[in-house]
Amino acid sequence: MDYAINELERQVLNKSRELVEQKIKPLRAEMDAKEQFSTQMLEEYRKAGMFGLWIAKEYGGHGGGITCLAMAFEELSRGCAGLALTPGTSALGAIPMYLAATPQQRQRWCPDLASGKKLWAFALTEAEAGSDATALKTTAIKDGDFYVVNGTKHFISTGKEADFYTVAVNTNPSRGARGISLLVIEKGTPGFTFGKKEEKMGIRSNPTYELIFENVRVPKENLLGGEGRGLLYVQETLDYSRPGVAAQAVGIAQGALDVTIPYLRTRKQFGQPLITFQALGHQVAELAAKTEAGRALVYNLTHRMDEEFLPAVQNAIANNTTIHDELKKLKATRWTKYSAEAKLFCSNVAMEVADECVTLCGGIAYMRDFPLEKYMRDAKVTQIYEGTVHIQKNEILTALIKEYAANATPAGSSPVRKPGTLEELLRGYFQETSPSVRPVEKNLSQAPVIVAGGRGVGSKEGFELLQKLADRLGGVVGGTRPAAENGWISVHDEIGVTGQTVHPKLYIACGISGQTHHTAGISGNPILVAINKDPQAPIMQKADYAVEGDLYEVIPALLEKLK
Numbered sequence: 001m002d003y004a005i006n007e008l009e010r011q012v013l014n015k016s017r018e019l020v021e022q023k024i025k026p027l028r029a030e031m032d033a034k035e036q037f038s039t040q041m042l043e044e045y046r047k048a049g050m051f052g053l054w055i056a057k058e059y060g061g062h063g064g065g066i067t068c069l070a071m072a073f074e075e076l077s078r079g080c081a082g083l084a085l086t087p088g089t090s091a092l093g094a095i096p097m098y099l100a101a102t103p104q105q106r107q108r109w110c111p112d113l114a115s116g117k118k119l120w121a122f123a124l125t126e127a128e129a130g131s132d133a134t135a136l137k138t139t140a141i142k143d144g145d146f147y148v149v150n151g152t153k154h155f156i157s158t159g160k161e162a163d164f165y166t167v168a169v170n171t172n173p174s175r176g177a178r179g180i181s182l183l184v185i186e187k188g189t190p191g192f193t194f195g196k197k198e199e200k201m202g203i204r205s206n207p208t209y210e211l212i213f214e215n216v217r218v219p220k221e222n223l224l225g226g227e228g229r230g231l232l233y234v235q236e237t238l239d240y241s242r243p244g245v246a247a248q249a250v251g252i253a254q255g256a257l258d259v260t261i262p263y264l265r266t267r268k269q270f271g272q273p274l275i276t277f278q279a280l281g282h283q284v285a286e287l288a289a290k291t292e293a294g295r296a297l298v299y300n301l302t303h304r305m306d307e308e309f310l311p312a313v314q315n316a317i318a319n320n321t322t323i324h325d326e327l328k329k330l331k332a333t334r335w336t337k338y339s340a341e342a343k344l345f346c347s348n349v350a351m352e353v354a355d356e357c358v359t360l361c362g363g364i365a366y367m368r369d370f371p372l373e374k375y376m377r378d379a380k381v382t383q384i385y386e387g388t389v390h391i392q393k394n395e396i397l398t399a400l401i402k403e404y405a406a407n408a409t410p411a412g413s414s415p416v417r418k419p420g421t422l423e424e425l426l427r428g429y430f431q432e433t434s435p436s437v438r439p440v441e442k443n444l445s446q447a448p449v450i451v452a453g454g455r456g457v458g459s460k461e462g463f464e465l466l467q468k469l470a471d472r473l474g475g476v477v478g479g480t481r482p483a484a485e486n487g488w489i490s491v492h493d494e495i496g497v498t499g500q501t502v503h504p505k506l507y508i509a510c511g512i513s514g515q516t517h518h519t520a521g522i523s524g525n526p527i528l529v530a531i532n533k534d535p536q537a538p539i540m541q542k543a544d545y546a547v548e549g550d551l552y553e554v555i556p557a558l559l560e561k562l563k
């Protein structure tokens with residue numbers, strides 16, 4: 001089914017189909033065999049305007065949104081998933097820039113991005129940081145007006161061919177994941193070289209490279225959106241880009257069916273066309289239905305995304321702000337769960353369809369001359385890049401636990417919120433629990449007051465301070481997964497998806513960013529106090545009392561007041 005709902009989307013479909021029939025199909029087998037990037041297709045994409053589909057007209061783009069991007073990616077991947085990656089990965093590399101860039105940065109980078117004069121790529125993965133991107137080791141240390149970058153990225157798509165690389169670096173390693181930032185690094189910058197070129201199973205015409213940074217001096221103007229905000233933009237980027245991978249997977253599945261069905265109609269065995277054997281025909285019907293379900297999932301999602309994304313782009317241009325900020329103002333939906341669902345479902349469908357199609361067609365499908373085995377090889381990567389199937393399941397599960405935890409509060413049982421100042425609130429708990437009745441046994445899951453610490457506490461000693469506050473309020477101390485991993489608290493005191501679920505009346509979060517995998521462990525809608533240096537930390541937006549400041553100053557001051 002055709003899901004184009006406006007003229008631009010229809011044009012995108014038609015143009016992409018034309019490119020597939022006239023340019024991609026004659027070229028794909030050769031580029032795959034030679035494992036070679038196609039400069040011819042790069043030119044064709046430029047002429048066809050494929051790089052600027054989702055970029056605002058003000059920067060020379062077509063003003064379409066995520067739907068246009070996904071439609072093009074689906075159709076081009078129906079021809080060849082490898083050749084489709086030239087505009088696909090340029091978009092992936094540029095989405096974080098587009099979201100986080102200041103108006104000046106947009107003006108500087110978007111026109112050449114939209115025309116395809118400059119290609120972009122996205123460099124997050126490292127040898128020790130794959131599914132766990134927070135483990136990345138590449139550093140970018142400030143030196144005057146520059147960042148000095150050192151480290152190595154691997155498995156980077158369109159490597160060596162791209163001009164700009166959006167690179168995840170750590171600008172403040174002592175802060176761990178909270179020090180991750182995004183820098184735009186231009187090819188040709190001294191010290192930036194390319195290492196190993198990977199030899200791959202599929203998408204072979206798209207080069208996958210190692211990037212090496214040795215004392216690369218990057219101007220501070222190339223920082224996207226402020227230090228320490230990298231993970232936020234990475235997540236937001238993946239929310240918008242994963243439907244693209246899902247669309248690519250649908251294209252691969254459709255491409256495999258397009259080869260299989262005509263073959264089954266003409267190939268005869270036992271005197272009849274293979275498709276008339278009902279066992280085979282039914283299998284084809286089932287594969288086609290799954291492919292269509294995937295397509296519906298993708299475009300239902302991208303059309304909903306565009307309802308927020310396109311106005312945010314226009315507001316950012318009108319108000320001289322960032323698109324990220326305008327999305328926030330619009331209270332835009334967090335798409336993480338839906339994007340993960342689309343990618344998980346469609347990538348599994350692509351793999352199943354391609355695999356089954358090879359079985360349905362028999363021996364011929366195993367041969368390189370027949371354009372089917374390539375779909376099976378290409379399909380596999382959609383289950384791996386931009387987060388493996390397991391990581392998509394983790395995202396979905398985390399969101400579900402959070403949704404159900406939030407809904408789990410029985411009506412009428414929520415505490416009276418914000419009885420007054422924070423001091424009045426805490427004094428209430430202080431008076432309620434005289435020293436003689438304070439709990440001796442630590443029972444985290446039943447404790448009415450929990451003082452929890454995260455990465456921001458910074459040391460085991462810091463937890464002694466949290467313990468003092470907990471003692472004063474008749475509470476107990478818990479913490480986040482990183483706090484447990486660092487040995488600052490016992491693993492039994494971890495709260496979150498991988499730890500305990502707690503049901504306090506009062507929850508004091510100290511130095512905790514408020515990632516879903518932690519907050520999913522807090523049930524029952526408690527009064528939430530957050531103490532954090534970073535006013536942008538997600539938990540500060542959710543807190544009933546958001547105290548901006550250093551916990552090593554705030555907690556002693558609170559203890560003083562409670563004397």
Ligand SMILES: Cc1cc2nc3c(=O)[nH]c(=O)nc-3n(C[C@H](O)[C@H](O)[C@H](O)COP(=O)(O)OP(=O)(O)OC[C@H]3O[C@@H](n4cnc5c(N)ncnc54)[C@H](O)[C@@H]3O)c2cc1C
Binds near residue numbers: 125
């Ligand atoms: C062809 C190709 C192109 C790529 N292009 C890019 C690119 O342009 N830019 C970029 O930054 N990266 C790119 N990548 C990297 C890609 O995103 C990673 O390979 C992917 O995120 C998985 O990381 P990993 O390979 O280190 O696997 P690992 O993280 O080592 O995972 C190995 C296995 O463990 C599972 N696993 C890991 N953690 C968990 C968990 N918590 N729960 C359950 N299961 C888990 C995984 O699902 C997987 O099955 C590319 C990869 C490939 C193959």
